[in-house]
Amino acid sequence: MKNTNFRFTWKIGGEAGFGIKSAGLSFAKALMRAGYETFDYSEYPSLIRGGHNTYQVTVSEEPIKSTDSAIDILVALNKTTIDKHVAELVKGAVVLYDGSEIKLGKIARQDIQFLSVPFKEMAAQTGGDIMRNTVAMGATMAVINLPLKILAQVTEEIFAGKPQVIENNLKAIELGYEYVKKHHNEFVFKHELVVEKKPQRMLIPGNEALSMGALAAGLNFFAAYPMTPATSVLTYLAAKGVEQGVVVKHAEDEISVINMALGAAHVGARAMVATSGGGFALMSEGLGLAAVSETPLVLINVQRPGSATGMPTWTDQGDLRFVLHAGQGEFPRIILAPGDVDECFYMAAQAFNLAEKYQTPVIILSDKFLAEGSATVPVFDEKAVEIDRGKLLTEKTIPASYRRYRLTADGVSPRALPGMKGGIYHADSYEHSEYGFSSEDMGERIEQVNKRAKKLEAARQDLDGATLYGSSKALITLVGWGSVKGPIIDALNILPEKISAKFNFLHVNVIWPLPSQAIKKYLNSKKKLLGKSQRLVLVENNSEAQLAALIRQETGVDITERILRYDGRPFFANELAEDFKNLL
């Protein structure tokens, strides 16, 4: 039987501009094609040339949703890579480097192997220094002993239509591959990899999955201002705009972005915006306008560490409380927090239906780890996507003396669109009457506040948002939201079963309305189990344990044990596995 914990991590490092990311992506794709599951993670500073960049790919036989800080194969395109990452290498790890460029000197690790490959010399034969990453890719394939043709095929696809570039790249990977086969043939990688035919899968990062979910759901207006790590939503959708019929507007600032999107949504578009925390701060007033004017809008916040400019290219979950409370006054909002790439796709599609059904803003909380980490996932199922436009009227169904903000049982009022005959109404940022005229009347104020609040209660009944993974009889329940799902599930998979069986995991992916009933049920059900009380442990990518505070506020359940990380890095599965062991 195969070892189900077969999991290794490959990492490439070098200066920004060395093609680190493209090398990483083709490695991951080659491994996916060979039948493996992969998850990518990259680290880079907020600059374009010269900084230290890394890209790593964790490979497994079983589906994975996270990466490790323990590296099995390190490709060092410069000395910095070795200096910075030698401590991450596991016992028996291998380092590929160019001995003609890098003098190893004194490295206090006798338990790892260094294989020199003349990257620079071979690159010179195929197009110059920029080909070093490509040579290294070929060498990697030899080290893990997979057929080169898998990588060759990926290379041909990437550079399709550029025969000269393909020729150079194919030659480069072949030189690297052959060199290792010839000069390091004594090396045997610890895992035996075999090519296996598997159902078609995708290798896709969270931002693209969110964008594709939005497209599937009928997105036709998108506005944004570039902000790391949300920018790739803008660039992806901009590239698809013409083909898919989406108007994409790069506006002058995020205030303009949200107001443009509201204008488009008001007249009937399925509109979306995407930003990170700083941009979301600028959108706060517009968020309240969406709610009071009852305009459907989807907002993506891809979190990065704050406050202010913070750490643009790193990850964090510090915006939970912020997006929950952003905007003056009290108003309904729905907050979704997908836990992995799959959930990014399906929840983005769902967000548009929720926005139209409840005529209120829907916020999707992602983060850099999820946004930029490519994962192998089954091909998204468009059949699972439905378009539900809620109580949207047509010219024929508009009632006489139409009231846009009519009081209804569920708080949702039938909605006409500008341009429809017989539906003229006023959409107001002031408090208003049922007709939409500005009002300061006490009774109307209370009625409209209550009407809007009702929608959230209806949405609560409509949403799940708390899922228990693992045995309901486990002694320790881990609690987390959004992107910590991947590292937690992977960490439990890494652990031997007799340890992992002591744990289960409650994942929350609807932040608001918080699924309080389900959370209470899961976090109290085992109180008397074997006479011991259930232990609750929060795992969160921030310093204030914001979800724990919210759960306590909404359910009274106090989660006092916490594993928090707020250094800009995501949770690594191997480290979490140790943390979990230490809980016992």
Next chain:
Amino acid sequence: MSIEKYNTSCPPTWCPGCGNFSIWNEIKKALDELGIPQHKTLIVYGIGCSGNMYNTINTYAWHSLHGRSLPTAVGAKLANKDLTVIVVAGDGDGLGEGMGHFIHALRGNVDITYLIHENKVYGLTTGQTAPTSAKGFVSRSTPEGVIEVPVNPLSLAIASGGGFVSRGYVGKPQQLSSLIKQAITHKGFSLVDILQPCVTFNKVDTYQYYQDKVYDLAESGHDVTDYNNAFIKSREWGEKIPTGVFYQDVREDYAADVVQEKGKALVSRPMVKRKLKTLVKEFI
């Protein structure tokens, strides 16, 4: 001519003698004379005394945030090009809080009409200085007089790519109505900056002050296609104050360069699930 149909159940709430009454009437008249159906008209209002016109005109309406009316109008027009989209904003609203959007809307040249109520004072917050107030203007926020020089919306508009740049005055209602009509008809972003005395909080820029100074550029033989002269005219302010169209060009509007805007209005196309087949290809 019947502009009664544009009235709502809500009466205006401005001070007696306020210039807004004239603007209110001339907007309704212009819409009526152009024969634009009420349900095909979306007016986006800013926040301020100008924006309080919101309740009083019977077309589709959006009452935006202070300063944010322009982006909303841009988004609405891009999503439904069949609508006539007009923005009613104040000079504090549009040239203070919303100044950035003004410059970028001019650059973009989306086919909307921007009516600025220029009364050179904040009325709804009871008398503070506006970005258009003259240097030295004494107000409740500048008791020693304004230190800054005023912004010039017309010069800014001409410099920023404005394709229809004009100024009206509420004391000349016929000309104002004509300017609003020309602005709506102009294909692209059109500006009518409207001089409008605030009878309660501005004792400087009054009807008396403007009455003898304003003159019609059209009557002085001004060539609206002469960019440089339009700029010079936009800077004329003192004993003579020009009104009318300063500059007009035939630059194509924003939508003309957007493939997605060709054919039916975006929101008039059927909303169907998109096929993923071509989208997933690059990730397989």
